Amino acid sequence: MAPPRIKFDPSSLVPAVRQIEDSLRILLVDGQLAPGTSLPSVRRLAMELGVHFNTVAEAYRLLASEGWLELAHGKPAVVMPRSVPPTPDASWAEEFRERLRGLAAQLRSKGIPADQIAAELRAVAEGISR
Amino acid sequence: MRLTLSLLHLFIGVMLVAIPNLTRREILFAVPVPQGFRDTDAARRAVAIFRIVVALATVLCVSALLLVPEDLLNATAAVVPLVLVAATGISFYLQNRKLAPAAVQHTRxxxxxxxxxxDRLPGYWPLVFVPVLLFGAAALYLDANWDQIPERFPIHWGADGQPNRWAPRSLKGVFGPLLFGVMMSGWFTLMLFATWxxxxxxRMRSVMFGGMMAIHLMLALLFSLLGANVLLRLPPWVIALAPMTVILPIIIAMVRKMSEAGEPMDPTPNExxxxxxxxxxxxxxxxxxxxxxxxxxxxxxxNRWVWGLLVGLAGVIAATRLVLP
Incomplete structure (x- = not known):
């Protein structure tokens, strides 16, 4: 099976670290990056995506802090086995809602009906296997 | 010789006039332009002005080469390429500035x-070591025939085709050009790996690697022939043309491959x-x-590694004073 791929859009208003971190997290949550998988080196991924080394390193660090990756100096980042953590306290919901509100407003401003946005969101949430 | 130089500069001038065509359709004077922009009056005017300036400079240079007195030919031959490059560079820059407001940011x-x-190199990468064989063979050939090397031999020729510098039969005089070739080849090997x-x-790095490899081998052939020429005694034009016959078909194939339609531009930021x-x-x-x-x-x-490569090249060029006779 071909290794999964990630995309980075240099023209997007979303910061580069966030784009890379989100793309990787989708693959991790979805199980496309299985535990034990080695990721490309920071240098290699940065060259392919046209970003600075630190941008990729920061994305890897953020995912390591969530328990998804193991980082060791001089070795590739490795995907860790990770059980579903207990639901965190209610503060997550406020931050999550804020991000969703911004996204929903962006789509509504483009004329997309609210029920279609809700349906898309449900399909995406249910489509992710873990 | 005068006629050859004039024809050579005429050919270079024609190539320079064609610069606006030797690039992607969505680029004009290094400015990424919208689709169809090349058909606008602004684009046509920019191309016309550029071509007039370069054509005038070419006519001026070729006329100078044909008409200057014999004793000024060498000096004129040294100045003429600089005039052509300056006229082309300035004209290109001015059109680039003029079209800059029309630039679009390509996205992908x-x-x-x-x-x-x-990340494996192409399978033919060991060819990178062929220059070692060429330089080694040339050095062994020179060493085995040391007694047949003249006490004094020409190493540089003027625009009139006459030798104007000589070297003695010494280690530096005989092996200097080969040593310079080895240094140049070493630097080019680094460039090859850096390119990959x-x-x-x-998306075209395989094509680029192949083209760079061809240039690498051509330089090695050129310097090994130059080094051994004290014995081979080939005319200078043979040495100049031999590597070109190797490299030209490869360069043409490379440019054709790279200009194939459908490859989207690398969306590097305009700024x-x-x-x-x-x-x-x-x-x-x-x-x-x-x-x-x-x-x-x-x-x-x-990228600081780029500066490392450039410092390396400067070092090789500076070393010419030490290794060349």
Whole structure:
């Protein structure tokens, strides 16, 4: 099976670290990056995506802090086995809602009906296997 | 010789006049332009002005080469390429500035495979060591026939085709050109590997690597022939043309491959290009990116490894004073 791929859009208003971190997290949550998988080196991924080394390193660090990756100096980042953590306290919901509100407003401003946005969101949430 | 020089500069002038055509349709004077822009009056005017300036400079240079007195021919032959380059460069820059307001930012998402599999070089990469054989063979040939080397032999020829510098039969005189070739070849080997590993996102890196390998082998052939020529006694034009017969078909094939339609542009940010020629982007890890004019790669001058390569090249050039007779 071909290794999964990630995309980075240099023209997007979303910061580069966030784009890379989100793309990787989708693959991790979805199980496309299985535990034990080695990721490309920071240098290699940065060259392919046209970003600075630190941008990729920061994305890897953020995912390591969530328990998804193991980082060791001089070795590739490795995907860790990770059980579903207990639901965190209610503060997550406020931050999550804020991000969703911004996204929903962006789509509504483009004329997309609210029920279609809700349906898309449900399909995406249910489509992710873990 | 005068006629040959004039024809050579006429050919170079014609190639320079064709510069606006020797690039992608969506680029004009290194400015990324909207689709169909080349058919507008502004674009046609910019191309016409550029061509008039370069054509006038070419006519001036060729006339000078044909008409100057014999004793001024060498000096004129040295100045004429500089005049052509300056006229082309200034005219190009002015048209680049004029079209800059029409620039569009090409966009495309980059994609990367999440694999840690080794990034393997093309299978023919060991050819990189062929120059070692060529230089080694030339050195052995010179050493075995040392007694047949003249006490004094020509090493440089003027525009009139007459030798104007000689070297004695000494270690430096005989092996100097070979040593310079070895240094040049060493630097080019570094460039080859840097081209492969420093341009991972460009879709044409196999083509570039092949072309660079061809240039690498051509330089090795050129310097080994130059080194051995004290015994081979080939005419200078044979030495100049022999490598060209190797490299020209490869370069033409390479340009044709790279200009094939359908390859989207590398969406490097417009603001990181100075005059459309110099790329400086500290937020891009790449050593090499697609050029905005012509075909091939250019350096990302914000990458410190690029400066390492350039310092290495400067070192090789500076060493000519030490190793060449």
């Amino acid at each position: 998402a980059y994609e990367a495979e999440l694999s840690d599999a080794p 590993f420093g341009s991972r996102r460009t 990181c290009w100075k005059a459309g020629i110099i790329y400086y982007n500290p937020n891009d890890a790449a050593l090499f990116v697609e050029k905005r004019e012509g075909f091939g790669y250019t350096f990302n001058f914000a």
